[in-house]
Structures are given as C-alpha cells and as structure tokens.
Amino acid sequence: MNTTLYTDTVIHVTKLSKQFGDIRAVDDISFEVSKGSTTALLGGNGAGKTTTIAMLLGLLLPSSGNISVLGQDMLRHRYRVLERINFTSPYVDLPGRLSVRENLNVYARLYAVPRRSYQIHQLAEELNITEFLARPHRSLSAGQKTRVSLAKALLNQPEVLFLDEPTASLAPDSADRIRHYLQAYQQRTGATLFMASHNMAEVERMCSDVIIMRQGRIIDRDTPARLISRHGLTNLEQVFLEVTRRTF
C-alpha cells in the first residue's frame, strides 16, 4: 500500500471483512476518517463495532481488506504506528495488584514517554485520579478505573485515540468532565478520536461523523445533524433506533 496517499486521512479502511467460522462479523466495509475529526462507530450488539476496532488496532487480523492508520499499512507495519495511537476500554483491564501509579509508570515506559513522572502527575491532576495513585488498581470503582484507563490511553499523547465506551460507569458530572477534557485534548493536539459508544447524547455532542453498523455492514454514515434531519427525527437516538431496526 502506498503510505503517502492519505495525508489528511488518518484512518483508511478498504473492503474490510472478518469471518469467524460461519459468522461474517464484518462484511466488506470501507471508510475514511479525517485528521482531527471525532468519529463514532454505532451499532447494536453484534453489529461488528468491537471487531472493527480490534482490526484497526491490529489486535485482530482481517479475513480480507486493507487498513491504513496514520499512513501505515496496519497489516504489515503496525509497529510503526503503535507508539502514536492508543486505546481505552472499560472491558480491557489493567493489572489489579499494581497501584495506579505503577500501572501508569509501566505503560509510560512501554510507550517511551519522555518526562514520565511529570506526565503521570499532569494526567492524574487533569483526570482527577491523584488521590488514588497509590491504591491498587483492583480496589478502584468502575468509574475510577475508566478514568485511569483514559489516563493510560493519553500517556503517549496519541495522534489517534480509540475509545470504547469512554464514559461508561461514570457519574454524569464525571462523564461531562471527561467529554470536555477529550474535546480540549483534541483541540490542543489536533488528535483524531474514534469511538464506539451507546450513549447517543454523547455522540451527538462530541462527534463530527457517525458510522452506523448493522450485521457487519455500514448502513448509514453522516454528521449527527444531517442524520437527524435526513431521517426527519429529533435526536440521534431516534435515528439509531430507526436505522438499526429497519428490516432489509
């Protein structure tokens, strides 16, 4: 793949498919994600969101198709970009017996983060996790773990940040603070956010682009505002329900 083709496109997916036995989890999808955008991947359970994100991260090999992230072919040269991207998910944990600080320290080293202590201190302050830096990760509440996972994901100041349910388990005020923080981070760094979420209000507020999946296929894609107006509805949740429940 030509690595210089997509200068303003940070994610370029072409004819991507994933087959697990008889199940076609992702079925011939293609899309591009622009630099600095916030894109949401929506879909019901089993729509293929997690499978798609896992393939974008290189954790899962596609059955066919191509993925380019930051101009690099993820199937051949994923290690050229892994230092420049990151991922957070409430469904992937950090070692519970290590303290929060120890976990962040290990990942800061893995990502070769300069001025590790300062970076950890800064993120801890900004994400309001300073008070439990010394506590074992397993002793944290689900909401606290979500914030720690986000701190881990921001350690290397990623150019592309993949977020799986970024505000899951958070109280409304914490969730709101995290959304503000992510938007400020994006404005400051020009990073691209790619998220899977079931929180439609969150997607409506944060995302410039929405991809809706069903049964492994992309069934609609637009900005939240255009999706809402095109379907003649009042909010994204109604659009999501209409589109994903539609029978073909």
Add this chain to the structure above:
Amino acid sequence: MHTNNHNPKSLQRISAMLMRYTYLLRNSWPRVLELAYWPTMQMILWGFINQFLITESSWVAQAAGLFISAVLLWDVLFRGQLGVSVVFFEEIYSRNLGHLFISPLRPHELIVTLLLISFIRTVIGVGAAALLAIPLYHYSIFAMGLPLLAFFANLLIMGWAIGLFVISIVLRYGLGAQNLAWAVIFAVAPISGIFYPIEVLPAWLQPVAWSLPSSYVFEGMRQVMIDNRFDFHMFTMAVGLNILYLTIGMLVFLTVFRIARTKGLILNAGD
C-alpha cells in the same frame, strides 16, 4: 515520531515489563515467600531421605548430597517453567493482554521478559533452598563449582522451552488449559533420571529419556558428584537439545500469537 525497532526502545520496553513483574513481587511478600517455600520443603524432605539412604545404599553413599543436588536442580527446571507460565497467566487473569499488544511491545520482547523474570524467580526460590541446605545438612551444592552453572543454565532453558509451550496452549485454548503448567513438567520428571540413572528405565523408554536435555544434566550431575568428572558429551547434547526446544518453543508461541490475532483471542483472553 516515526518508530522503528530501535534497540534502546526495545530494551526500554523489556525493562518496563520487568518492572511490571517486579512490582508484582514487591507488592506481595507471600509471593516472594512462596517462591522459596516449595523448593525448601522439597530440599528438606529429600535431605532426610538422603541421610537415611546413605546408611542403607552403597550407591547413594558414593556422594554426599546426591539427592539434595538432584532435587535442587529439578526445582530449577520446575521453577524455570513456572516462572514463564505463571507470570504470563497473570496477564490473562488481569485481562491486560489487549492493552499490552496495542502498545509498541513486540511479542518477542514479552518472551525475553518472561525468560528474564523466570531466571530471577528461580534464583530467588532455588537459591534460598540451596543456602538453607548448608546449615541443615552440611551440604553445599555450590561446591560443585562451574559444572553447577552448566547444569543450572541447561535446566533453566529447558524449563523456558516447556513454559513457552504451555503458555502457547493457554493462549490458544484459554485458561482451562492452565493445569498443563504443572502436568507437563511432572510428565517429564520420571524420565529425566533425577534420582536414578536412565538405564533403570525400560529399554523402550530410554530413547525418549535421551531426547530430553534434563536426562543429560542429571546423568552429568552424577558423574561430577560420583566420578568427579564433567562429561562434555552430556553437556553438548543438553545444549544442542535445548537450542532446538527453545527455538521450537519460541516459534510455537509466535505462531499461536498470530493465530490468536486471527481468531480474536487476545481481547477475550481471560474469559
């Protein structure tokens, strides 16, 4: 920001993972104690057996501490294998593999870390038992000198190879297969000639025994202790087999890692 496989960064990632496992030990004194507990219990048990048999068996009486050395070296193999597999299981228990493998950590760097931490755990566990044998039985395995290093290295490497095989199976088939970590090593024990010569085994089983590096090590150990002679043939056979098995172990792990990426096992490991 462009990232290539620079060695300093690779070393930094390995040191990060070493730090991760060191934190784990540092944060839990029962874990450190456990490392030395079983080798020490084994050493004490076999020390008494050794003392008893010295008066009953002319074969055992040929060398002081024959069984103590054997059990300590056996524990090198055992702990070396567990050092790889149990530490890898920690990542699965903590559902951390997804984070690790979207970081710049390469699979071969994880392997190197597991081998290094296995070495550290083995030295702590078996080293403590070996030191305790000195006041308890007036026997020092360190008196064996340089051959001890050769035996230690060969058994540790064989433990690594088995450990890599075990974690490959667990990565592929899930934690349900974790009991293999104990089962595989005990399958090797009866045919390694730990406490008796290989010639004791039935003729049909002896070729199997001689396909294991451990058999050469324990035969070699007895030659050093009884005949005061280091057998280079035994040593080179053990080294050769270890190179073969460790290479196979690494290749199996890297192959299974690719299968795990194909089947989506990394994110789901631990389920």
